[in-house]
Amino acid sequence: MRRMLTAKLRDSSGVLNRFTGVLSRRQVNINSISVGPTEVKGISRVTVIIEVESLDEVDLITKQLNRLVDVVRVKDITDIPHLEREVLLVKISAPASKRAEILAIIQPFRASVVDVAPHSITIQITGDANKIEALLRVVQPYGIKNLARTGATGFSRD
């Protein structure tokens, strides 16, 4: 099952290694991981999407992550109201004849074109994993030349 964990960590050297070490020891697959600063100096936020077998497993992982000296707090926010956002950049083949069509297709996703070249365009979209997958399905037929995703980030809602 897919779980979204979000953590606040003390920003020290090797901290990401310690964090992912707990996951790799159990051979847990990391779908995505994103790291960045928070409102507090010296504290970073890590958001990680993992695949686990059971809720017991994610419970143990959460406890073992919380045990780390540098971890302020880890939460599994999958089942509580939360925001999840990811940025996708995708470069697709776009001969001049197809461009109007592509722009029309991506418009409902509120995606934008951020780069244009003679034979391709690059689209940027922000959203959760479902929205990004949906966009990818509709642009796939044009031919994907390059793709980059940031991995999800987010936090729980009040």
Place this chain on the structure above:
Amino acid sequence: MQQIQLDTARSGSFLILDTLAQLGVETIFGYPGGAVLPLYDAIYHYKDIRHILARHEQGAIHGAEGYAKSTGRIGVAVVTSGPGATNAITGIADAMGDSVPLLVFSGQVATPGIGKDAFQEADIIGITTPITKYNYQIRHTEDIPRIITEAIHIATTGRPGPVVIDVPKDVQEKIIEAYNDPTIHLPSYQPTIEPNGMQVKKILKQLSQSKRPVLLTGGGVNYADATKELVAFAERYQLPVVSTLLGLGTIPIHHELSLGMGGMHGSYASNMALTEADFILNIGARFDDRLTGRVNSFAVNTTVAHIDVDPAEIGKVIKTAIPVVGDAKKTLEMLLRFDQVETDYADWTAQVLENKRRAPFGYEPDETYVKPQEVIEIIGELTEGEAIVITDVGQHQMWTAQYYPFKNGRQLITSGGMGTMGFGIPAAIGAKLANPDKEVVLFVGDGGFQMTNQELAILNGYGVPIKVVLLNNHSLGMVRQWQESFYDEHRSHSTFDDEPNFQLLAEAYAIDHYYFDKPATIKEDLKVILENKPMLIEVSISNREHVLPMVPAGKANHEMLGVKFNA
């Protein structure tokens, strides 16, 4: 901590020793090398800290572990970079396995060389991250007091564990006139010590409803110095007590309510109590696989309460109805503070204690070979159950757990979680250095003895009168036992046909040595152990002896083999 007075400019090396001395460290174990030459130069001049020179880095770490395990104080070791640090890895993992407060300084190549494959460089932070509670590389000499203070705080609080501090050579050498504020600030590290009263009350409520309760005591009770409270609680509620290996000593073996060790080589009474209980109250044990046997047969239809200072242990192996995060001593104190609840299981307690009388640990006397179990019993009597007992790993370790009459907390020093052969000799040295007024007896097999016997050099060098009892079965007894029991008696590389003469080896180290092999006189022979000097007592035993009873791998605790019932 108090501010260290810097009356003159100090090098990083002196600052390390100043900080350690300020924090109460008076003994360190170590082995010098290129990357710690500046630190060793400071040690040369420093009078307030005693340095014990090991003969291998693994010995230095186990020495510091023996020191720490027998006292609860931080054990400190110093090793050089690269191979010095990698030789320390086994000991660090051992300390992680048994939650030992340990501080290891590893030398490191000078800062500009790090990451460039310099001579004797190893990424010791990368290597030790999974086997330490925390680790540091000091980049600025000015941070030394804060980092050491923080490291000792982390190593000794909450669930204790090993911390490594990697110190580049130039950081040791740099001379500074002022250091950074050593106040520690760890908002992300706040162990829960005081238990939640509501949860603790649930334990008493469950006890009042229970028909077949058992108290399980683990290493956490030893480490929290909560033995007095544990016994008081067991007595108040007349609870039968099962001990884990590391929990031995938390209740005297001869206490009426003590069932001894449970698990793979545990007592019949312990294992039947665990199997039949309707309520298991676990204090400071982690439901290790050596205790539980086949895990899906353990505590079925049983309510489990688990008190542990480490929340990640609770529910890890066994479903737990009543989790209590907190220190064992604080929790037991709270349990004793609450009004006593009515209970109704006197017939159960009587039945469990009757099992103890029906099937105590036992062995067949032999006219040809000295029985290892008897050796331990005799030494238990001679030392009146008061010695600090160290073991190595294997059959002799289990016999010691079964037959030595432990009375006190922190009395058994053994490698439980990691099962590290070679632990015994250096750990015994560390324990004796920390407890010069106590009798220290080591039980060791001929396999483990040969892994770290070079540390015997310390005995005369530093005047450490430990008693090394070598139970020599000319084999790797536990491996051999499994091969004989489960691998068609294929004794694959588990017997030593070409052993050295251990008497001559002791002679080489100028240690008094004795060789006993006569069952008729063994009781008299062993009296020599009471003399106050370092000694090797080698007892030749059968190379066919097994540790019994035994729960075979993959079986449930009630399926144990080799139980002997009294008529």
